[in-house]
Amino acid sequence: MIGLTGGIGSGKSVVARAFQVLGVPLVDTDEIAHRLSQPGQAGAACVAQLFGSDYLTPDGAIDRPRLRQAIFSDPQAKASLESAFHPLIRQTALADLADLPTTTPYCLLAVPLLFETGAYANTITRALVVDVPEALQISRVMQRSQLSEAEVRAIMAGQMSRSERLARADDVITNDGDLAQLADKVKVLHKKYLQAPESETDSA
Template sequence: MSNSARRIGLTGGIGSGKSTVARLLTQLGALLIDTDAIARSLTQAGGAAIAPLREQLGERFIAPDGALDRAAVRERVFQDPQAKRQLEAVLHPLILAECDARAAAAPAHQRLVFDVPLLAESVQRWRARVDRIVVVDCSEATQVQRVMARSGWTQDAVQAVIAQQASRAQRLAIADDVIANDGLSLDALQAHVLALWQRWNLNN
């Protein structure tokens, strides 16, 4: 990790509040590079990942409109680790290439925030690309409560997703900065993010 804080890797488990933190950072002036949004673009009809995913996973995982059938793939990768590896082998290099292209096109002094839900699972790829890793952290109980409230999922469904992700301890182990987001109001969260931003500015 360098002393600079120009490139920030942002991660957190489902329901942690990571997307809210990303939005607050953009309001402070960061340029957001959202890997989930890039993945959706790559897997829409005509996206660069469709042909190799059709070859790897099979035609039944491509929806009638030509996009990836995300629900069918999600169900498959939960059940089959090999399918998960096949999906990642196609998507990860394409996502990283697009992230690199967007970063290269950004102004020289622009702070970049890479929103990477699975950063802990691929930390070796990302550590060389970012100056600091920020983890938005909360308890599993809070994750479950938030996702059930916003998505209408069952508790079992949320816990199944959590089980597929890196553990809380694994994320905290790679963190340069931690935003503890259990029971924070939006104002308190905003104040925490602002304090981090100001500290990064002082260290640059």
């Protein structure tokens, strides 16, 4: 069970897809959060209970932009949301993992806040961090999400520092090149995960 994580804009999703191309099963907590945010789902009900129905769209899904704005400006609101929503995500993730074929050599569990929450420490075997230089990270997020540098830095400030994340990693993929280079790095680690002892640590 490989826990996949990295800061915003690091390229976690691209790395996850590259592993999937190689046939590795993926359970993605971002996808689960999106699933739980849909009309009639537990996440949407949770947000309505905590913040009111004004934070749902007309069809009953979570109004993600409005909710994001609310929790960034109110640390207490963010803490309340996380304490209620994260257990729902974890419960669903564990159920999805349990449904994977038992013949699978290994699988990925993608969790953006893997180290911050600590909720999956007893679930994963190794932690794989996707790393990127800070300047490149900021420029990628600004281009992708149309955010200002200050907004990107504010998001980064709410995540674990790059140095601490790297210190906790068992394996690291540095995503500072093109897609072909990244795919090659994924292939190297894929081979290691299939063949190497769990005690061996590698970087790409």
